[in-house]
Amino acid sequence: MLKTALGRFRFIGNAEGTSYLVLLLIAMPLKYWADMPLAVTIVGALHGLLFTLYLFALLHVWIVKRWSFLRVLIAFLVAFIPIGTYVLDAKLRKEE
Secondary structure (H helix, E strand, O other): OOHHHHHHHHHHHHHHHHHHHHHHHHHHHHHOOOOHHHHHHHHHHHHHHHHHHHHHHHHHHHHHHHHOOOHHHHHHHHOOOOOOHHHHHHHHHHHH
16 A cells, blocks of 8 residues: 555555544643643644645645645645545545
8 A cells, every 4th residue: 555656645644634533522622621732732733744744645645646636725725624535535445
């Protein structure tokens, strides 16, 4: 899976999506309901790193696979939807 640009993109997309869900469903409630802001600090930093890697992997796939601008834009936008990267991964798995 990690040998191709698309495989790396899918892997990083799943990791980024997971970190986003952990941030929204675990860290944020801990911050606001349990007064534990450290959870958001740690998970937020990890999510930021994974989002940056996602963007670099998307750029790499765009160059290697010659995706259209619209497809890249959609792949960028789904990262802001909590389960968007999983849906994108399912569609990309069919292409591989």
